[in-house]
Amino acid sequence: MKNLRTYGSVYFLILLVAAAGVIWYAVFTLEGSHHLRLIVFDIGQGDSIFIQAENDTQVLIDGGPSNAVLAKLGSVMPFWDRSIDLVVLTHPHADHMAGLIEVLKRYDIGMVLESGADYSTAEYREWHALLEQKHIPIAVARAGQKIHLSPKTELDILTPFESFIGKSPSNVHDAMVVSKLIYASSSALLTGDAEKYLEYRLLLSGVDLKSDILKVGHHGSKTSTVPDFVAAVAPEYAVISAGRKNRYGHPTQQTLDTLAKFNIKTFRTDQNRDVEFTSDGSKFERVLK
Numbered sequence: 001m002k003n004l005r006t007y008g009s010v011y012f013l014i015l016l017v018a019a020a021g022v023i024w025y026a027v028f029t030l031e032g033s034h035h036l037r038l039i040v041f042d043i044g045q046g047d048s049i050f051i052q053a054e055n056d057t058q059v060l061i062d063g064g065p066s067n068a069v070l071a072k073l074g075s076v077m078p079f080w081d082r083s084i085d086l087v088v089l090t091h092p093h094a095d096h097m098a099g100l101i102e103v104l105k106r107y108d109i110g111m112v113l114e115s116g117a118d119y120s121t122a123e124y125r126e127w128h129a130l131l132e133q134k135h136i137p138i139a140v141a142r143a144g145q146k147i148h149l150s151p152k153t154e155l156d157i158l159t160p161f162e163s164f165i166g167k168s169p170s171n172v173h174d175a176m177v178v179s180k181l182i183y184a185s186s187s188a189l190l191t192g193d194a195e196k197y198l199e200y201r202l203l204l205s206g207v208d209l210k211s212d213i214l215k216v217g218h219h220g221s222k223t224s225t226v227p228d229f230v231a232a233v234a235p236e237y238a239v240i241s242a243g244r245k246n247r248y249g250h251p252t253q254q255t256l257d258t259l260a261k262f263n264i265k266t267f268r269t270d271q272n273r274d275v276e277f278t279s280d281g282s283k284f285e286r287v288l289k
């Protein structure tokens, strides 16, 4: 009887230790991995970037040229998750906006951030009609805004420098929403289709451009990525979003040469498919699949 009781308490102890292990594993898993994910989707000729902060706040910056973005979101979000906290439209060109219209139709969006510039296309009108219909709050981006995604993660808005509300700039790329994602000590500069004009204005503004990742402006076109700008960002990684065999010749050799001159590890969605990075708060690392 005594022996039985001794064995009993030993088994009970083993069971207790195992249960504690399971509980700690569950706590760790539930709290998330404390890693931020940033994925530049292989979306064809366009831009679409998905961010999941370490507390699971989700951001989609641009939606690419088609409903291909829906399959991409399905590949990175759980099937039961039908909401995205923040959608950023960098500018209303179809290769950034068309896919977002499909996203608006199928997901609950917490808030939309855009430049406020006027743009007279049927798609842009549809975009605004849908935002109104679904009562989605719209914020107009201005340099200096900081959007807190978590206590340790923020999206800093670097441009536009001035209000474009009600204005139609001759080049809508000059009204770009450029942002810098910062998670603790790691950062990524997300330029949309910003061209030299904005790159020089950013340099002159004195804002801290230094980032671990540079999402190269305007699909690697020669309109963007001046050496002074690259020197100020001084990234470890560059990502170019461009479609396979696109008719614009993106990215240009000139841009690739500039990035090579600075020894930046450069990835292209037309060659590397989805380009994913993860950060533990200290630095970004590329996720290899």
Ligand SMILES: [Zn+2]
Pocket: 046, 047, 093, 095, 096, 193, 218, 219
């Ligand atoms: Zn574009």
Ligand SMILES: [Zn+2]
Pocket: 091, 093, 173, 193
């Ligand atoms: Zn554009």
